[in-house]
Amino acid sequence: MIARDRLRSTLRRRRAALSAAERQLAAQRVARHLVKTPWFRAAQRIAGYHAVGGELDAGPALLAALAAGKQVYLPVLAPDGRLWFQRWHPRMPMRRNRFGIPEPAAHPRHRLEARALDLVLTPLVGFDRAGNRLGMGGGFYDRTFAYQRLHRRWRRPPLIGLAYDFQEVNILASEPWDVPLAGIVLPAGARRLETGAAGLP
Numbered sequence: 001m002i003a004r005d006r007l008r009s010t011l012r013r014r015r016a017a018l019s020a021a022e023r024q025l026a027a028q029r030v031a032r033h034l035v036k037t038p039w040f041r042a043a044q045r046i047a048g049y050h051a052v053g054g055e056l057d058a059g060p061a062l063l064a065a066l067a068a069g070k071q072v073y074l075p076v077l078a079p080d081g082r083l084w085f086q087r088w089h090p091r092m093p094m095r096r097n098r099f100g101i102p103e104p105a106a107h108p109r110h111r112l113e114a115r116a117l118d119l120v121l122t123p124l125v126g127f128d129r130a131g132n133r134l135g136m137g138g139g140f141y142d143r144t145f146a147y148q149r150l151h152r153r154w155r156r157p158p159l160i161g162l163a164y165d166f167q168e169v170n171i172l173a174s175e176p177w178d179v180p181l182a183g184i185v186l187p188a189g190a191r192r193l194e195t196g197a198a199g200l201p
Ligand SMILES: Nc1nc2c(c(=O)[nH]1)N(C=O)[C@@H](CNc1ccc(C(=O)N[C@@H](CCC(=O)O)C(=O)O)cc1)CN2
Pocket: 049, 050, 051, 052, 055, 075, 083, 099, 101, 123, 124, 135, 136, 137, 138, 139, 140, 141
């Protein structure tokens, strides 16, 4: 746990040190790679996130999704500690959640549950080649997609991380509740991750 916390703060500091120009360039490269992937092409309903704290900006990718005629969703916190996904358009009124992260302020009937999505782009602090993901420590994505751990056929929608190249770490100890990433999109390119996933049959 201590190692995990230290790694988190080291990676977050590194992320925070990037210039605005570096951030924009990386986010545009990630969007360019993403739109060429089968994950993106096959998806109609795509969830992203509103970047905070130096996370790779999903904005260009989400705008590309809208331009391609897809529906875009952002996470909203549910009282049970899971995420729901609210339809999003640019210029939609937003409301900050308890962590200060903007969420679409639209009516809850426009929300989808996780398994109704076709593709989920996740923020992350770090990841490894096995698809282990280090997040902000709230466990929200793990709780929301916990059903994917039960059966191979239930590993949908694919969880795809968006990150800077330096966020790849050698080996992240996987926790029993971790839900692995199916792939990653970096400024250097997109790739599948080896989901040898502990705990899966
Ligand atoms: N952009 C973005 N949106 C997201 C997430 C995310 O990681 N990034 N989440 C992914 O799960 C959910 C929110 N999870 C979060 C978990 C912890 C903290 C956080 O600020 N933690 C503090 C310390 C703990 C606290 O304040 O209680 C910190 O990091 O300093 C924020 C969001 C949903 N939306």
